[in-house]
Amino acid sequence: MTLTNTDWQALLLSAQVASLAVLVALPFGFAVACLLHFGRFRGKALLEGLVNLPLVLPPVVVGYLLLLGLGTQGLGPLLDRFGLSLLFTWYAAVLAATVVGFPLLVRAIRIGLEGVDPQLIRVSGSLGATRIDTLCNVILPLARRSLVAGGSLMFARSLGEFGATIMIAGNIPGVTQTIPLAIYDYSGMPGGETLAFGLCMASIVLSLTVLIASEQLMKGRWEAKG
């Protein structure tokens, strides 16, 4: 069982897409989770619904909507003017992974925020910290485990992203072909079973590595002693 050059490219691209998607989504995920957890405003239920929508929609639908949004009828011409044509580039794969994985990230962070003692937030205020200060120096460090958990969950989800990716990034070997797309190609090819199996193994190794690494990261300094 060996990996071909294209396989390595797919593997690398998958890791690259998933990492970038998580990095891009983390600050927004934290902000949205805070807004949903602490905020009291009109339309909160609507925002919550919108955030969770990609979780229940078929990824193909998400991909199709993105395709419409970024196409010639949507934001396409505007993006073109700034030289940012996203469609059928690997950035589109990042966008697909971000949108589809975002609800998982927000959910995990919200669980973390629920574990932060509201009294500590009060104490922080009484000690002179502003809201932003408290957010960055009390809430964020106390909820950091959930950021790692949410990030790794989203990373894993991004590695498997297929439907939305094929809609807006296409399946171009070496350019936008991630592991699932490559496996899909192999499965339709005579004698491709061994190749597909090799990539399956590779994707298992990659996912496991991420999960184990995140477990280690989550064993924080103070939690370990508690």
Place this chain on the structure above:
Amino acid sequence: MSLYVAVEKTLGNFSLHAEFNSESPTLGLFGPSGSGKSTLFNLLAGTVDPDRGTIRIGERLLFNSATRISLPPRERRIGLVFQQGLLFPHLTVQENLLFGYRRLPRAERRIVPDRVVDVLHLAPLLGRRSLELSGGERQRVALGRALLCSPKLLLLDEPMSALDHRLKGQIIPFLQAVQREFTMPYLLISHSLEEIRMLTDEVLLIEQGVLTGRSHPEEIARQSLGSSAGYQNLVKVESPCKVDGLWTFPWGDQRLHLVDNGSGSPGVCYSLSSRDILLCREHPSAISARNLLSCRVLKTFAYQGHVGIELDCGNGRSLVSQIVSRAARELGLGIGERVYALFKASAFRRVA
């Protein structure tokens, strides 16, 4: 420090009405749970706004409903110490201590970290995390953290109710030291009369959301003369030593003896019920009680069929004994007369 509070707040079917003005640097707020102590705490801290009223510390107006002034908690300059300590678990003791200090403009920094570490004996704890501290240590750090914001007032919400007697003994002297060393006024909220007596000079009584009285803590203690527990005399131990299984220590000009399996360390405080003190006009001989003090009657006061006798035990030490009215008549004790007070070594109960 002068604290002026006149507030009204309704929460569901509970309503709080409180109005007081106090100049006392050590003020207590005493009442049973559910009496409105925590509500008043929240109103002062700024986490909840009163429906109507005014809150002022010195010249600073913190809240006024008429002019729509309501300073947010971070601008109130009130140091909060909670029952559970509430240290930041992700920070070390040192980082916890400096949390407020670092956020305070330089010109406002009246209290320096070194002094706080010194007064509260925090030096050995600085590198630790809050989860590695005992309850008493945690409260000391919380106290230090609040102090380092150079507050105008410390608000202590049941700071000792989560601690056992031994740990309470580790906090009380520090609270007294804080008041003394930094001339820091505090408002202590507590449902323990003993804590109030040890730490405050003036106390506000609160019941069902209404301030029902205001007096010296000692006065309230004396009202318990008629209760089943009696009046509790507080006795502080200094330089104790163990002889024949009893702790013995000097108290004024005389010596006291008590039974305690604990450490008997200096600074420990015990209570002795007025009911456990017998009075004798003549010097008794051959008695089992280990404590026999020669005293003079300082004053007598009647309360609900009992007579409280305040005894001068010399050198500024006094005890209150209680006897039934008939015994008082038979003994015929007059002010200034010599009398012997007897009580067992086992009559002491540790309070802090």
